[in-house]
Amino acid sequence: MSLQAKIEDKSARVAIVGQGYVGLPLAVEFAQAGFRVTGLEVDGARVAALMRGESYISDVPSEVLQQVIQAERFTATSDVGVLAEQDVIVLCVPTPLRKSKDPDVSHIVAAAREVARGLRSGQLVVLESTTYPGTTEEVLLPMFEEGGLRAGHDFFLAFSPERIDPGNPTFRVKEIPKLVGGITPACTRVAAVFYRQIVSQVFELSSPTVAELSKLYENTFRSVNIALANELALICRHLGVSVWEVIEAAATKPFGFMAFSPGPGIGGHCIPVDPFYLSWKARLNGYEAKFIALADEINRTMPRFVLELVTDALNDAGKPVKGARILVLGVAYKRGVGDIRESPALEIIEELFRRGAQVQYVDPFVPTLTLPGHRLEAARMNRELLQWSDLALILTDHREFDYEAIVGHAPLVVDTRHATRGLTAPEGRIVRL
Ligand SMILES: NC(=O)c1ccc[n+]([C@@H]2O[C@H](COP(=O)([O-])OP(=O)(O)OC[C@H]3O[C@@H](n4cnc5c(N)ncnc54)[C@H](O)[C@@H]3O)[C@@H](O)[C@H]2O)c1
Numbered sequence: 001m002s003l004q005a006k007i008e009d010k011s012a013r014v015a016i017v018g019q020g021y022v023g024l025p026l027a028v029e030f031a032q033a034g035f036r037v038t039g040l041e042v043d044g045a046r047v048a049a050l051m052r053g054e055s056y057i058s059d060v061p062s063e064v065l066q067q068v069i070q071a072e073r074f075t076a077t078s079d080v081g082v083l084a085e086q087d088v089i090v091l092c093v094p095t096p097l098r099k100s101k102d103p104d105v106s107h108i109v110a111a112a113r114e115v116a117r118g119l120r121s122g123q124l125v126v127l128e129s130t131t132y133p134g135t136t137e138e139v140l141l142p143m144f145e146e147g148g149l150r151a152g153h154d155f156f157l158a159f160s161p162e163r164i165d166p167g168n169p170t171f172r173v174k175e176i177p178k179l180v181g182g183i184t185p186a187c188t189r190v191a192a193v194f195y196r197q198i199v200s201q202v203f204e205l206s207s208p209t210v211a212e213l214s215k216l217y218e219n220t221f222r223s224v225n226i227a228l229a230n231e232l233a234l235i236c237r238h239l240g241v242s243v244w245e246v247i248e249a250a251a252t253k254p255f256g257f258m259a260f261s262p263g264p265g266i267g268g269h270c271i272p273v274d275p276f277y278l279s280w281k282a283r284l285n286g287y288e289a290k291f292i293a294l295a296d297e298i299n300r301t302m303p304r305f306v307l308e309l310v311t312d313a314l315n316d317a318g319k320p321v322k323g324a325r326i327l328v329l330g331v332a333y334k335r336g337v338g339d340i341r342e343s344p345a346l347e348i349i350e351e352l353f354r355r356g357a358q359v360q361y362v363d364p365f366v367p368t369l370t371l372p373g374h375r376l377e378a379a380r381m382n383r384e385l386l387q388w389s390d391l392a393l394i395l396t397d398h399r400e401f402d403y404e405a406i407v408g409h410a411p412l413v414v415d416t417r418h419a420t421r422g423l424t425a426p427e428g429r430i431v432r433l
Contacts, residue, residue, distance in 0.1 A: 084118030152184030161215030167336030181211030265344025267333025330396020338365030
């Protein structure tokens with residue numbers, strides 16, 4: 001039976017390597033579509049949690065995980081030996097940056113080494129991790145062909161970028177069109193058939209490099225446009241104009257404009273990281289990317305700008321930062337998720353501690369927070385807590401917060417997300433970015 005036929009009748013066995021924000025939702029999606037899926041994960045604690053039916057990713061409810069486990073459609077393991085038994089292997093491992101901001105593809109290489117060890121005829125391997133253009137062809141292909149098997153003839157290899165937006169209920173795995181670029185047309189075709197089992201729109205591209213580059217362009221586009229909105233916020237501050245009103249006004253144009261929001265800085269595993277995969281590769285090929293460096297520079301000034309807003313607001317109320325009681329609302333890098341990787345809140349809270357402030361935080365998605373020299377537990381939001389504070393600092397606009405109560409009971413509010421839109425308070429009590 002051909003691989004394509006096994007995929008179409010759902011008898012193909014699927015392994016998803018890396019069970020994080022990307023890998024777990026994908027594994028569950030294929031399991032729900034009727035495949036037998038193995039989640040391969042190096043972190044033993046994660047494997048144990050998954051096998052207990054406990055999800056640690058907010059987009060995957062534990063009940064859904066339990067259903068696919070009970071239906072014997074999903075299992076998790078750390079045993080790389082299972083790879084050789086699979087028909088399709090999808091790599092969803094992390095791609096961080098080194099301290100030097102160069103790409104660190106060591107997780108991809110480590111996972112691919114295990115795949116190469118058990119590679120056999122008839123397997124499809126897809127890389128989903130965001131990475132620099134050329135990774136699939138220059139790094140994976142030679143590793144997989146070393147044993148004598150040929151891509152497009154014996155096995156299939158493709159790149160298909162993950163575009164999931166954690167915490168976004170409108171666009172889940174199913175609703176987000178997939179890009180697929182294979183080493184050969186046969187590789188592209190098989191990978192496209194695979195993704196059509198769970199996604200309604202799949203676009204076939206001419207190569208893995210185009211697919212790798214499109215993903216980097218998408219995220220660089222976000223980074224640059226967020227930086228432009230952030231710079232507009234800095235300009236508006238100097239002009240005494242509301243940046244939010246300006247952006248909302250511009251957004252009434254029905255063509256040629258797309259609204260991006262300023263904020264306390266960028267976070268997560270993608271926007272602060274991915275553009276550097278592109279500029280690194282460009283540099284190796286003799287071109288110095290300019291927008292990427294500038295956008296990063298502007299985005300990284302934002303936590304300092306927020307500290308300036310806090311300091312000025314306290315100063316206007318006759319209080320120094322030292323000893324001030326600051327209630328931070330939201331520490332996740334964006335609304336609706338518990339991801340604190342690269343979150344600007346970390347830098348802001350660390351600096352507030354360094355300046356002698358007392359800090360408590362509330363975040364329905366982040367129960368504890370460890371910073372150098374401090375371990376914080378999320379406080380319970382109530383009127384007393386708001387009244388305890390000298391200043392409430394909104395860093396993440398979680399839907400779970402009662403902004404009316406925040407504005408009603410906190411003596412001072414600094415809002416970096418326009419979460420208090422439409423709410424009013426006596427002069428100077430709400431400071432907006
Ligand atoms: N988080 C997002 O919103 C998002 C969106 C699109 C693309 N991506 C990209 O997807 C990739 C994965 O990101 P993520 O957010 O899911 O990361 P994550 O850290 O949440 O999950 C990765 C998982 O892989 C595991 N892992 C690492 N090496 C492994 C190995 N050799 N074998 C098995 N498991 C291994 C880790 O323990 C971890 O559980 C990255 O390249 C990222 O840039 C992420």
